Amino acid sequence: MVDTVEENFTPEIIAFCCHYCAYAAADLAGSMRLDYPTSIKVVEMPCSGKVDPIYILQALEDGADGVLVAG
Numbered sequence: 001m002v003d004t005v006e007e008n009f010t011p012e013i014i015a016f017c018c019h020y021c022a023y024a025a026a027d028l029a030g031s032m033r034l035d036y037p038t039s040i041k042v043v044e045m046p047c048s049g050k051v052d053p054i055y056i057l058q059a060l061e062d063g064a065d066g067v068l069v070a071g
Helices: 023-033 053-061
Strands: 015-019 040-045 066-070
Touching: 015 023, 015 053, 023 040, 053 066
Parallel strands: 015 040, 015 066
Antiparallel strands: none
């Protein structure tokens, strides 16, 4: 039996971003009208160090295909 990969699969990614670093970069990208996939959901955090592992597990449990923690 051969597994088939869905050609139109778009992973849902939750990005926990530090307010002063990664979120500022994402905000700048928006200001510059740069496109990034709508399947990436950005969550602003006071600091990437404040991302509790339970947030990551909850995002995955709620259906996210991946989680990014960016500082």
